[in-house]
Amino acid sequence: MDINLSQCFIAVDDHDKALAFYRDILGLEVRNDVGFEGMRWVTVGSPSQPDVDIVLEPPLANPNASAADKDAMAELLAKGLLRGVIFRSDDVDATFERISAAGGEVLQEPIDQPYGVRDCAFRDPSGNMLRFSQPRER
Numbered sequence: 001m002d003i004n005l006s007q008c009f010i011a012v013d014d015h016d017k018a019l020a021f022y023r024d025i026l027g028l029e030v031r032n033d034v035g036f037e038g039m040r041w042v043t044v045g046s047p048s049q050p051d052v053d054i055v056l057e058p059p060l061a062n063p064n065a066s067a068a069d070k071d072a073m074a075e076l077l078a079k080g081l082l083r084g085v086i087f088r089s090d091d092v093d094a095t096f097e098r099i100s101a102a103g104g105e106v107l108q109e110p111i112d113q114p115y116g117v118r119d120c121a122f123r124d125p126s127g128n129m130l131r132f133s134q135p136r137e138r
Contacts, residue, residue, distance in 0.1 A: 007052070010055070024102075026099070028046055031043040059077045095120070096109065105123040118136055
C-alpha cells in the first residue's frame with residue numbers, strides 16, 4: 001500500500017495578496033481558482049511536485065459556521081497562530097535572499113539547526129509562519 005500527500009491547506013484572509021506571495025515571490029504555479037457560496041479557494045503548487053496541491057482557503061471554510069467562529073478564526077490567523085507549511089529548498093540561503101528582497105516578513109534568518117537542516121522562516125501576508133529548510137550534508 002502506497003500513501004502520498006495530495007493536498008494541504010493554508011488559511012488566508014486575502015487571496016490576491018496570497019497569490020502575489022505564493023505565485024509571484026515563491027514561484028508556485030496556480031492550478032485552480034474557485035469561488036463557491038461567497039468563499040474562494042486557490043490551489044497552488046510547485047512545478048516539480050505536480051501531484052501535491054496547496055489550497056489557499058478562507059480561515060474558516062465552512063459556510064454554516066457562526067459569525068463568532070469566523071471571527072475567532074480570523075483573530076487566530078491575524079496573530080499567526082494557525083500552522084503553515086515547511087518547504088524544502090535546495091539552497092535555503094538563495095531562497096532567503098529572494099523572499100527577503102521581495103519584502104517578505106523575516107522571522108528567522110538562515111541558521112543551522114541541531115536536527116540536521118539549515119532553515120529560515122517568514123510570515124506570509126496573512127500571518128502564517130512558513131519555514132524553508134535544506135538538509136545539511138553529513
